[in-house]
Amino acid sequence: MTHSEEHRREIVVGLLATPPDHPARVAARLTAELAARLSARVDANVRWTVLEGWGEVAPRRDGGVEALLDDVAQRRTDDRWDVAICLTDLPLHTEGVPLVAQTSARRRVAMLSLPALGLQQLRATRGAVPDMVSRLLTDASDQRVPAAGWVPAEMVGRITAVHRVVGEAGEVGYLGSPLIGRVRLLVGMVRANRPGRALLGLSKLLVGAFGTAAFALTTDTIWQMGDALGGLRLAVIMLLGLTALVTWLIVAHDLWEKPDGETPRELARLFNLGTTLTLTLATAVSYLVLFAGTVLVGALLIDTSVLQQTLQRPVDFTDYLTLAWITTSLATVGGAIGSGLENEETVRAAAYGYHPEPGGWRDERDG
Template identity: 85%
Template structure:
């Protein structure tokens, strides 16, 4: 197609708004780079698609729910003169106590996608959902530049696994794409952990891990720990481990004020989801830290403690299981010691583990650049 032919094609401008500009901005950035091609392929190849990327509020309104997000996106669409706007958010939203995956409003020419409701594969699901939402918005708004969508809104469920059914006022083109009650909740929680980036929390606990490892290395030199590990059974060792991890997660939440409290801006249901997302994220991060600590303790124990010395203390032959048991109890006790050291962690790094907390996007490029 020549340049002149391209210029004569009708142009449709699609805006992608990420709110807050944290995890949603990363999804939006990757989607923006490929969305024009996907729209040409799946919606209308005779249209010149232009995709604009934008940021929403660092702390989006929580009390207004999805309607507040749609109103904000509609205002942004008008201000920036976009034809349609899609809002990507990490807020977990519900309608009738069922997770809300997406909602579209042809009247406002905007739609919203809740990334956590998409589960773990959020970019892949967004690639499938956003072109359909754009097509539906333009069709329901009777935009003559684009070929009308030849499929019913309910057919989106066959392309986006997270969507179970479509409800709303079809005649008014106000549609809500909802998940199933049970599997949708499980997918929502998994998506919240994914959006909360547990790897960031894991890196934030680096000082804790170093402190716990130092405690474990010191504990390995005392034969009292050897005898305790030999005397305790697997069930009691498992209980000690779970208590240590639970104490660590609780200490991190209390010491760094990560608990979300309901108020006039945060409804109780949303606060509960935020807290559950924080707990799951910290649990995953601390569990991975524990495994790293356990593996390091096994290695150090094998290097420091000669088999003959361990046999003389335990007064019986030993094998690899004894070293694993010793590392197990040592790691569990060191985890509690590491919790005390967690108070020395960088406050901003640990705060990032709270689901409702979003740092200012200083590391992102400014929208006005380039």
């Protein structure tokens, strides 16, 4: 560090991830570049120090954003940060619409709800956090940096997820739109819930279902059923199989969130939607993988002449697709019954409100 750098004013920004799961992944990528962004967008004459930390594995749910900001403020005080920004995957609401972010100059902290940002969460966070730090310092009358040259309402144009701004100076909430904001929130919840992790958690189920499908392909009764059923019936069987699988996973592994004194009804409903959508996406991808494998195995095992003799008509490749369709659907139902053999912890991770103890993330408090 040069002599001039030693005498520059220092501002410590704490970047807190709660729970330390998906938010910690975003925070880890942002921490490495945030100091440079603050220097470029807020004040180049300040020595910005960005420290990364964990929040609670299971943050408080009953107090909404105010409880969250209180917890972040306590952490900021304990660690002597100048300001603190909390990244969370909690789907927060105010005035009946999604709450994207909130700043509190009194506490010198701010919160950013990642699912409310939709799919492009890292990019939106990169744009929002420097502005939130600038806003906090300005509203707190911090003389170490020049006052922000923009008003809070300008965040509507800076971050596409923000629809309007509410609150008074120093306590500002940034809201999403009633319709698009809700859709973006649900998409963002699925993104934050990492459906790829749920897909990996269904690996044993997929292997079992593939074995069931391979066995079913050797049964000419299945061939005749596939030929007799129309596209509509096959589609209904497919939907019933996927629904049975998702329902069984939720029931067998107790993934359904129930409202209680700690979890408000609206939050429980959102958690359940996030869980259901994540599992639906994971099982749909599993179905497509199983279908592709079944088509390949069917084409290799079943000779065209044998299939023609059973169906008593000329056949082509579409008949193999139909056969794979009904076989995959029936195997999916069998997979639903066998899904109880899946690793409990792996499947539990698909529940939106469930967060396992973190591993691999370093909290600055730990040295």
